[in-house]
Amino acid sequence: MGKILVTGATGNVGSHVASQLARAGLEVRAFARKPEKVQAGVEVVQGDLTVPETLEPALKDVESVFLLWPGMSTGNAGEVVSAIARHARRVVYLSAYVPGSEDAATHYGDIEHFIRTSGLGWTFLRPGGFSANTLGWAEQIKRDGVVRWPYGQASRALIHEKDIAAVAVHALTSAGHNGASYDLTGPAELTQAEQVRAIGEAIGREVRWEEQPVEEARERLLAAWGEPEFVQSALKAWESFVTHPEKATDTVERLLGRPALSFRQWAEDHAADFR
Numbered sequence: 347m348g349k350i351l352v353t354g355a356t357g358n359v360g361s362h363v364a365s366q367l368a369r370a371g372l373e374v375r376a377f378a379r380k381p382e383k384v385q386a387g388v389e390v391v392q393g394d395l396t397v398p399e400t401l402e403p404a405l406k407d408v409e410s411v412f413l414l415w416p417g418m419s420t421g422n423a424g425e426v427v428s429a430i431a432r433h434a435r436r437v438v439y440l441s442a443y444v445p446g447s448e449d450a451a452t453h454y455g456d457i458e459h460f461i462r463t464s465g466l467g468w469t470f471l472r473p474g475g476f477s478a479n480t481l482g483w484a485e486q487i488k489r490d491g492v493v494r495w496p497y498g499q500a501s502r503a504l505i506h507e508k509d510i511a512a513v514a515v516h517a518l519t520s521a522g523h524n525g526a527s528y529d530l531t532g533p534a535e536l537t538q539a540e541q542v543r544a545i546g547e548a549i550g551r552e553v554r555w556e557e558q559p560v561e562e563a564r565e566r567l568l569a570a571w572g573e574p575e576f577v578q579s580a581l582k583a584w585e586s587f588v589t590h591p592e593k594a595t596d597t598v599e600r601l602l603g604r605p606a607l608s609f610r611q612w613a614e615d616h617a618a619d620f621r
């Protein structure tokens with residue numbers, strides 16, 4: 347099997363893609379802005395996806411690419427996909443399942459379109475919410491043992507980054523995934539209040555949920571994130587997950603032949619981040 351280029355190799359998912367491929371004895375090359383952040387033992391080429399010409403040297407002799415697109419806009423992703431298509435044969439793209447957005451224009455849809463029309467063989471991974479999103483509560487948990495946040499009854503089937511990576515590795519290294527789109531979730535739906543309780547159990551101390559009024563949350567998120575549209579879409583999404591929980595899929599189990607990792611497992615793996 348030829349060389350596999352991993353983008354986002356210093357992030358939640360890509361770091362596991364790189365390490366799982368390396369452990370399987372495959373030829374891996376990471377593409378990173380800061381090579382020193384990539385785990386030891388993996389070949390790295392330095393570059394930036396927003397500067398597509400820096401990708402060309404990284405693509406030399408590459409057969410397949412794990413593609414993560416940073417940020418929330420399409421930007422120059424079309425050029426990046428064209429560069430990949432000039433060198434490689436296959437791409438596994440970390441897209442997203444965005445409920446209710448089937449008809450809306452998103453950068454995920456744009457990038458999927460570039461890939462579909464590029465001539466590359468492709469597989470789209472469409473995860474719902476990442477368990478790692480709850481790391482946003484870490485400071486409050488460490489400081490107060492309380493998560494003050496809106497929509498405690500918003501329910502999602504959060505997915506462990508290791509499972510997304512394992513599916514990516516499976517799609518990169520076995521046949522039969524060309525033209526497939528995989529909706530990926532964790533094994534079970536949990537409300538945000540239940541997620542907080544599970545984190546408390548994993549770190550061995552009680553962590554309480556405290557419902558935050560939506561307008562107070564908006565102020566705080568605006569101060570933290572800066573972008574009113576992004577804050578509004580996050581609040582709308584949490585509100586919708588109260589009445590329309592994100593449903594668990596069995597895709598991880600179907601593809602990997604073992605159950606998806608639970609949120610509890612994720613919290614245990616990340617206990618040090620919350621202590």
Ligand SMILES: NC(=O)c1ccc[n+]([C@@H]2O[C@H](COP(=O)([O-])OP(=O)(O)OC[C@H]3O[C@@H](n4cnc5c(N)ncnc54)[C@H](OP(=O)(O)O)[C@@H]3O)[C@@H](O)[C@H]2O)c1
Binds near residue numbers: 355357360441
């Ligand atoms: N969070 C969710 O619930 C969710 C759900 C569905 C889909 N997604 C998608 O999943 C992806 C995020 O995955 P993740 O959590 O594994 O990522 P992450 O931990 O946020 O890490 C982002 C990675 O991208 C790299 N990166 C950022 N800007 C770059 C640039 N200009 N050029 C090259 N590399 C760059 C970062 O490298 P540095 O070390 O240089 O920063 C890092 O390796 C996004 O595309 C997101 O839209 C997320």
